[in-house]
Amino acid sequence: MKTLLKNAQIINFTDNKINVIKNGCVAINNEYITYVGISAPAGEFDTVKDMRGSILIPGLYNCHTHSPMTLLRGIGSDLPLDKWLFDTVFPVEDKLTADDIEAGTYLALMEMVASGTVSFSDMYFEPERTCEAVGKAGLKANISRPVQCFDPQERPEDSYRIRQSLELFDKYHNSFGGRVLVDFCIHAEYTCDEKTTRYYSDRCRERKGNMHIHISETEKEHRQCIEKYGKTPTQWFDSLGAFDSRAFAAHCVELTENDMDIMKARGVSIVHNPSSNMKLGSGFAPVERFIEKGINVALGTDGAASNNNLDMLEEMHLASVIHNGYHRDATVMSADKIIKLATVNGALLQGRESCGNIKEGYRADIVALSVDNPNMMPCLDPVALTVYSAGRGDVLMTMCDGKILYENGEFLTIDKEKVFYDVRKAIERLY
């Protein structure tokens, strides 16, 4: 199956620097991009799509979320963090069935492809359902079952959470043509203990896994870890082997300079979640310092319960402006940096080779944004438009591995009516 996208403005990266091709073509052969340039390549195509009036960007990577939490969207908003979590979120989560998880995941997948996301890093229960849903719907994801330990007597060998995580890895890692990967995941320092973290980190290293962790999201978490262990969460995880594998840490609002140096030295990536950090009052992660230090930084939405959506274009916008405001300097962030965080860096974090860019030999993960909507005119600077002006309403097409998942408002790989029916049924039972 050969496809040609022509007459588009194309945003991509060469040696980590952003380019704009003003009137270009992308040729695609099955899952891969075979050509990117100004003049159309020779050869026959099964489909030729005229993309006049659109900007093509690499598909977006949402590197930290809890996709089934779409079912909890909006509950307990504006409560203090503890009340929100204990009085509203946990009681609902307690009632979630595997079927609910599947319905919530599909709703999340619809929301993601409709806002230009092709891949995400997920952390939630019943992850088999999420793996199946992602596989069938045609996206990419790094899916994990979070490990916790609340019983100091529990032997890690006996932990059902670790067992589920390892079973998931054996069953689904590198499935669906490599689109579905399984990550390891320790939920956080405050929900795990030393023996469990050490044991599980060793299993991750043995299997060459990818480790997903919440680190230093709030001042309270960070301070209490120091009080308990005499170590920051970063130091604590490092000392227990959690960074012996390729690892990535969500939030990192409170990192010290020393923590950042550890992250850099150990090759740990960081996921910045601006909506969630702002809404929950966690604070401003020092993202500009992470970048200066050479740490690989990506972006994430966190779950829909604390965001309250899964819109990476919104996340890119927030990340692009709030740090300028915080530092009172219009030059702290720039649009080109932000697009790189949401694409190239996300693919690197997920351990996906030949992904995250519109480039010959890369996977054909491409999003088309309309520049024929009033908010996208005039198109003087496609990079600035993408970050500062675009929204979900401008997404014309989302393609993953050469397959169109969403186009002109239609979902091509997901049965919208079935998902809506399943979600309504779940909601009736849960609330």
Place this chain on the structure above:
Amino acid sequence: MKTLLKNAQIINFTDNKINVIKNGCVAINNEYITYVGISAPAGEFDTVKDMRGSILIPGLYNCHTHSPMTLLRGIGSDLPLDKWLFDTVFPVEDKLTADDIEAGTYLALMEMVASGTVSFSDMYFEPERTCEAVGKAGLKANISRPVQCFDPQERPEDSYRIRQSLELFDKYHNSFGGRVLVDFCIHAEYTCDEKTTRYYSDRCRERKGNMHIHISETEKEHRQCIEKYGKTPTQWFDSLGAFDSRAFAAHCVELTENDMDIMKARGVSIVHNPSSNMKLGSGFAPVERFIEKGINVALGTDGAASNNNLDMLEEMHLASVIHNGYHRDATVMSADKIIKLATVNGALLQGRESCGNIKEGYRADIVALSVDNPNMMPCLDPVALTVYSAGRGDVLMTMCDGKILYENGEFLTIDKEKVFYDVRKAIERLY
């Protein structure tokens, strides 16, 4: 012309408290709302619209913008403030013709109605074109010609800017059935002088005008005013009579407690512009203090050159989350407060009676948001959904004075193709 909107979820305010009517009706007779309630009222209707699957909110008020600056969208992004303004914005503005202004205004009107805005407060040159465009397109606006003075020798009586402002007032104030109002406007302290401010403020008071001013947007402006006059910008304007009329101040990032007390005592409203303040690195206006003091606070996008769009739903989202992040407290802002800022408070700022709410006897300014999009499901809390989850892509309908301006992606009062043609022609000439 009688219209009934039925089966909708309705968000409105009673005695400044938010309500949600779960399955309600709104009856409209020409420009006015004649009924809001659960059961359908008796009587015949020319049109009955089934609004199942939507939330009705009062039309949004964008209380500080420079609408024709859509033509400058995206230029000079990520430059330091001075370079952006002097090297990129001013040279283009210098070339703008009245026809350009008209094209840029129409583009702004399209963008605004497509994102749920029914009324705006504008400050720009060639305002006659803006008045005509707003009048014809069916929105509401308070339009002003900014007064500046760069020549200490110039007598205010001879200022062509003041002459234009007064002529505009006489010609267009309260035109197009009261939809178009003309405001007075002093650009800012740093672009005006004492004699001009005093003279013009007196003219405003005589005519019972509404005064629109930029105040304390940046630390530099605020500090330099104190250095020059021994007064903050707020104190300076107050001492010269600018607050003797109903006045409103944009930005106010740097207000002191004393400034706030003056604003409260003189009945001055404040417009918060979070995107612009963040993007340009101006900082965090103490909005929560303004509200605590009982000052009337509204929201604005500022111009598309510094935002870079005119999307009030995005502005509401930013305003709802950034102050929680800044104060590290999830309870600083709440969704119900934010909706009030964007509706009821905006109408009060503009001096529009019986506007800004979905209420019997009020103007029929109503926006419908879809709850059938994946990012708006489930609909557990319509208020939280509106602020934290909705985007421009969820706007189904924008109605102003009982007339539908935008519905299902179509512009009913603006010739889209003509506007796009005019904008492209202007852009070719300008860049």
